[in-house]
Amino acid sequence: MDEVKLERVKDPQGATETLMVTGSVTICEARDFRDALLATLEEVSEVRVDVSAISGIDLTGLQLLCSAHQSALRRGKNLHVYDGGNATFREAANGAGFQRHTGCPQDRACSCIWVEGES
Amino acid sequence: MIDLHRQAFKEEAYELLTELESSLLELEERPDDQDLIGRVFRAMHTIKGSGSMFGFDDIASFTHEVETVFDMVRNGKLSVTSRLVNLTLAARDQIRAMLDAADSGADTDLQASAAIIVGLRELAGFGGGDQAAPERHEEAAPQKKDPVTYRIRFVPSRDIFVTGTNPLNLLAEMKELGTCTVVAQTDGFPPLEEMDPEGCYVYWDIILTTDQGENAVRDVFIFVEDDCDLKIEVVAEHSRYDEQQDYKKLGEILLERGDITPDEMKAVLSRQKRFGELAVSEGILPEGKVNSALAEQKHVKEVRQEKQVADASSSIRVPAERLDLLVNLVGEMVTVQARLSQTAAQRDDAELMAIAEEVERLTAELRDSALNIRMLPIGSTFSKFKRLVRDLSAELGKQIEMTTEGEETELDKTVIEKLNDPLVHLIRNSIDHGIELPEAREAAGKPARGTVHLAAVHSGDSVLITIADDGGGLDKEAIRTKGIERGIISASAELSEKELFNLIFAPGFSTAKTVSSISGRGVGMDVVKRAIEALRGSIDITSVRGQGTRITVKIPLTLAIIESLLVKIGNDAFMLPLALVDECVELTREDVARSHGRNLAHVREHLVPYIPLRQHFRITGEPPEIEQIVITQVNGIRVGFVVDHVIGEHQTVIKSLGRAYKDTEGISGATILGDGSVALILDVPQLVQAAEVEQN
Structure with missing residues (x-):
């Protein structure tokens, strides 16, 4: 099992910060993942979560991503998930039934991370 | 009473099978035609439904399998392939065999049924290898339930992860049960900072369509049932019988699930406008246009309803x-x-x-x-031939297309029935001897795909049926050689093209070098000719070497009543079918003397052979001073019949001679005259043939 690595990369232009997630995001790392998401969200208003290089993600990880997105919206901030076509990520999201056509009630800006074609 | 219903079912089923066959053949040409797919499905469906109603359980369960596959086709889950058409045609034949067997009490070939079912199941993608044995199939049938759609709401407990259960595995298991749509609900998520990263907040709505039954669904959740909130409801039972209309509207589903209250729904609905109103209010369309479109919609609906009523009462079934x-x-x-x-x-x-x-x-x-x-249209017979052409050409490795024309031409029911065998033979000949193999065709500069054209057209009181192929045509030399070989013609005989072609109707004549299962046993054309003549018809061939052959069969419209010429010999009355009569001329004693014992008459510079019927039928007494020759034309040959007197035209109602005189030569039937006496109807072609044989 690949160990998860969470790395915050500041965009040269400033406003956006990318949270690079690599390895396998499972329940064991869930607490770390939540804290990293929360910390990033606290500090910047444009968050990009890059999961394009993950090798696994379980339900806790998917839940956290969704919740982070909802929290960002409540704070008036933006959170994007970039999967770069990562098959592992998409299969996990599909299998858990996260893929959908419209976002949740919080998603007024149509930025739901699960709506197809978003990422 | 029950027998009566069973009989009615069988009659209906035979008709449906005929329709099914033609639909399938059309489907092969136009695999995307939804209308045809629907027709096939409905035919299967009706056979199944009424079959089980009248106790044809084997037919019903067999048909069910085929219907299932076509249901998938109808729903776009399976596409029409030639393998599917082949299997379905085989299934159609099997159902027919089952119907036939139901009467005689004979066993149908269970092996064949099972093989077809396995084939269909493989095609449909739900494998069938394990159910290949027929006895297994009998058990399997009742177990297999109609698919049911369930709505499942699965709300796991918060600490489900900690107990070591992965809900994703449960979902994956569900997907194996059938068609499954999983929707994760995320509305209960707390803000990130309050979220227990190891807790489960998500819950699922699952729509599952499966034929495994509710218990199988519950089994999936057996280990977590106590720790979760599980709700399983049936939303739709797809008894495949009724064609489901559109599925419930979105609002109905939400209301059923309790996600929205009736009041909320009403409030939303009141804000919603119909398409027409929207278009008007947006200024896209003037109101008149919308009203007119609505009127059209309503109109079509009404007309369709009326039509259905009219269709139901426009025909009745009579034995x-x-x-x-x-x-x-x-x-x-x-x-x-x-x-x-x-x-x-x-x-x-x-x-x-x-x-x-x-x-x-x-x-x-x-x-x-x-x-x-x-009178029935000949089209039903034509569509039978389509199947014949398709099967035979596949067997012979030829590419043949059959085109038809004049399917609506009507003929007496009996005539149509009796025409079937001769036509089958002629078409087989065209396919087997006429149309060449694709390579040979291409070498001759013709398209690889050959054509057999079948046409029917009215002509006076007859119907002309033409079978034309674009094959190799008749080989005159081969026919001639064969004719000499068989002793039908002498080596020095000079024959016209027509006479040469007519040789192929001689008994025992076949030029095919090899005997195939299709034709070529030399018991063909003479039988065909006799069958056509029994219908008082005639047959005519034209052929151009390398371009094809055209066979025209001329058949009278009806067998029951004919126009005929009434003649007398002594005290006996005879009839000649008027269609065959060309003219009447006188025959004097001097004429007879002049011909030196040969039965030939001079008619306008032409010699016409004649048959003195008085002698032929051995009627005693003296002929009158001036006799009459009724000149007939059969297959282009003029032959006279000498009689005492010609009385005139007569509407003749044909009566059969009865079983005792069935084999009488030269007489095809009898009729009763106005004065109550009996007149015999002469079988002109047969008399001519007999005279020819006598002369040779």
Whole structure:
């Protein structure tokens, strides 16, 4: 099992910060993942979560991503998930039934991370 | 009573199977035609439904399998391939065999049924290898339930992860049960900072369509059932019988699930406008246009409903025997009417004559409409041949397309039935001997795909049926050689093209070098010719080497009544079918003396052979001073029949001679004249043939 690595990369232009997630995001790392998401969200208003290089993600990880997105919206901030076509990520999201056509009630800006074609 | 219903079911099923066959053949050409797919499905569906109603359980369960596959086709889950069409055609034949067997009590070939079912299941993608054995299938059938759609709400407990259960595995298991749509609900998520990263906040709505039953669904959740909130509801039972209309509207689903209250829904709905209103309010369309479109919609709906009612009452099913009885009665009527007219003319009674004329007019109308009832379009026979062409060409490795024309041409039911075998033979000949293999065709500069064209057209009181192929045509030299070989013609005989072609109708004549299963046993064309002549028809061939052959069969419209020429020899009356009669000429004693014992008459510079019927039928007595020759034309050859007197035209109602005289040569039937006496109907082609044989 690949160990998860969470790395915050500041965009040269400033406003956006990318949270690079690599390895396998499972329940064991869930607490770390939540804290990293929360910390990033606290500090910047444009968050990009890059999961394009993950090798696994379980339900806790998917839940956290969704919740982070909802929290960002409540704070008036933006959170994007970039999967770069990562098959592992998409299969996990599909299998858990996260893929959908419209976002949740919080998603007024149509930025739901699960709506197809978003990422 | 039950037998009566079973009989009705069988009749209906035979008709449906015929329709099914033609639909399938059309489907092969147009695999995307939803209308055709629907027709196939409905035919299967009806056979299954009424089959099980009348106790044809084996047919019902077998048909069910085929229907299932077509249901998938109808829903776009399976596409129409030639393998599917082949299997379905085989299934259709099997159902037919089962229907046939139901009467005789014979066993149907269970092996064949099982093989077809396995094939269909493989095609449909739900494997069938394990159910190949027929006895297994019998058990399997009742176990297999109709698919049911369940709505499952699965709300796991918060600490489900900690107990080591992964809900994703449960979802994956569900997906194995059938068609499954999983929707994760995320509305209960707390803000990130309050979220327990190891807790489960998500819950699922799952829509599952499965034929495994509710228990199988519950089994998936067996280990977590105590720790979660599980709700399983049936939303739709797809008894495949009823064609499901559109599925419930979105609002109905939400209401059923309790996600929205009726009041909320009403509030939302009141804000929603119909498409037409929206278009008007947005200014896209003027109101008039919308109203007109709505009117059109309503109109079409009404018309369709009316049409359905009209369709239901526009035809009735009558047993053929009753029709035969009617036609027989009309025949008697015609006879009596002739007698009435004759008597009235003899009495010279103006009043009686007027009545007789009235009766004559009515009888003629009655006769025509009674005969009309028996008329059927020949199209059903044509579509049978489509199957024949398809199967045979596949067997022979030829590419052949059959085109038809004039399917709506109507012929007497009996004639159509009796035409079937001869036509099958002619078409087989075209496919086997006529059309060449694709390579040979291409070498000859013709398209690889050959064509057999079948056409029917009315011509006077006859119907012309043409079978034309674009194959190699008849080989005149081969026919000639064979004719000499078989001793049918002499080596020095000079024959016209027509005479040469007619040789192939001689008994035992076949030029095919090898005998195939399809034709070539030399028992073909003479049988065909005899069958056509038994229908008082004629057959004619034209052929161009390398371009194809055209065979034209001329058949009278009906067998029951013919126009004929009444003649007398001594005291006996005879009839000749008027269609065959060309003209009548006199034969004097001097003429007979001049021909030196040969039966030849000079008619306008031409020699016409004749048959003295008085001698032929060994009628005693002296012929009159001046006899009459009735000159007939059969297959382009003019032959005269010598009789004492020609009486005139006559409407002849044909009566069979009865079983005892079935094999009488030279006589095809009898009729009753107005005075009650019997006249025999001459079988002209047979008489000509017999005379030819005698001469050789």
